[in-house]
Amino acid sequence: MILGKRLFGQGMDDGGPGEEEIEHVAALFTILKYLYVFCITDYFSWLRRKTDFDGHEEKIRTAIKVVRKYQDPLINERIQMWKNGARNKKCDILDVLIQHQNPKLTPEEIKAQIIELMLATIDNPSNAIEWTIGEMITKPMILKRAIEEMDTVVGRDKLVEEQDLPQLNYLKACIKEAFRLHPFAPFVPPHVSIMDTTIAGYFIPKGSHVILSRYGLGRNPNVWVDPLQFNPDRHLLEDGKQVVLTDNELRMISFSTGKRGCPGMMLGATMTIMLLARMLQGFTWELPCNEGYANLVESHDELSLARPLMAIAKQRLPSYMYPK
Structure with a gap:
């Protein structure tokens, strides 16, 4: 649906995931885990220049590299197929992103969007x-x-x-x-008010971060x-x-x-x-x-x-x- 294939790698004889897909999925779950973990540098960004508290950012960067190791070659190949005329029919979300106009997405933007979609749908x-x-x-x-x-x-x-x-x-x-x-x-996902506003009697100053607890x-x-x-x-x-x-x-x-x-x-x-x-x-x-x-x-x-x-x-x- 997203990339037009069920598994990365060969898979197992019984139809289950192989080592490559297991590594790919494990990396996605690592990213998900640390996306929602409290990190003090999210609130004091100047600290990023000094330290990575608890190593959260390094863990996410490492996991993203693993995900892109599997996804990026397939995306690059598909982009080239559209350029060469070897593909002319939209069969999955990747095709839709590649052919999107106004604005046309760059390869890096497409790769980022695919990661976002994977994270949003995996579990x-x-x-x-x-x-x-x-x-x-x-x-x-x-x-x-x-x-x-x-x-x-x-x-x-x-x-x-x-x-x-x-x-x-x-x-x-x-x-x-x-x-x-x-x-x-x-x-x-957090929202930021772009102007002073009042909602249900609550005054929210411009620039406030608004986070709703599910x-x-x-x-x-x-x-x-x-x-x-x-x-x-x-x-x-x-x-x-x-x-x-x-x-x-x-x-x-x-x-x-x-x-x-x-x-x-x-x-x-x-x-x-x-x-x-x-x-x-x-x-x-x-x-x-x-x-x-x-x-x-x-x-x-x-x-x-x-x-x-x-x-x-x-x-x-x-x-x-x-x-x-």
């Missing part, structure tokens, strides 16, 4: 589903209700498809509740009843309207909003819902025998699980439904 669906399944496993009645909805809407004689998703309101409510309690990032919005007791409880019912609408993963009243922020909102919102939402739907339809889920409970605790430096969720999946559909 959001998987992170959301890990939290959602973790919460559902610890609350069997919620898990049971979601599976019953799946069996009623889709059945067990075919796999869930995109056309089924509008009717899976309870499943979508479970994902939305996970978004509320466990946002993928603690803050929205975590704080989703757990605000003035907005949410029992904000620390995982309760998908709070997102179900009385009139039976479709549940969406965004909140127009901004009581929580999932995909950001406004003209700088996530451009992949619809795709990301569809992928997340479909992923959970397939996982719940295809398998039963339970904790391992030696795990008394799911340890749903955030990592100390990011909002993903501190320890990967361990769960046992068992086949629940006829054998012919599973690919060989």
Whole structure:
């Protein structure tokens, strides 16, 4: 979708990632980890000339070099193909960026945009589903209700498809509740006011940095009843309207909003819902025998699980439904 290929390198015989792709993905996750870590030089930029506190900037620079080692040759090759006329059809996002006009992007700008897109898309669906399944496993009645909805809407004689998703309101409510309690990032990207302004009675001087806490919005007791409880019912609408993963009243922020909102919102939402739907339809889920409970605790430096969720999946559909 971005670069027109699934893996860097040869990959494994079983179709999984090889050493090259593992290194590439590990570098992307390293960048993500340190992007949101508090760094004092972000606030006192003059310190950058003297020291790199905790080595954060060096770690990010090293990781970016690894990412570009794999991505840049492919981008350079594609740019040359367009110049030579060997390619004349836009098949992925890289093609769109190369052919973008007004303004035309330089090769370095294209490479930077590709890294941005990789970072923005690499873990959001998987992170959301890990939290959602973790919460559902610890609350069997919620898990049971979601599976019953799946069996009623889709059945067990075919796999869930995109056309089924509008009717899976309870499943979508479970994902939305996970978004509320466990946002993928603690803050929205910072904004700077370009003039003195007043919003909702708050005076914001020109030049102020404005940072909204996703975590704080989703757990605000003035907005949410029992904000620390995982309760998908709070997102179900009385009139039976479709549940969406965004909140127009901004009581929580999932995909950001406004003209700088996530451009992949619809795709990301569809992928997340479909992923959970397939996982719940295809398998039963339970904790391992030696795990008394799911340890749903955030990592100390990011909002993903501190320890990967361990769960046992068992086949629940006829054998012919599973690919060989």
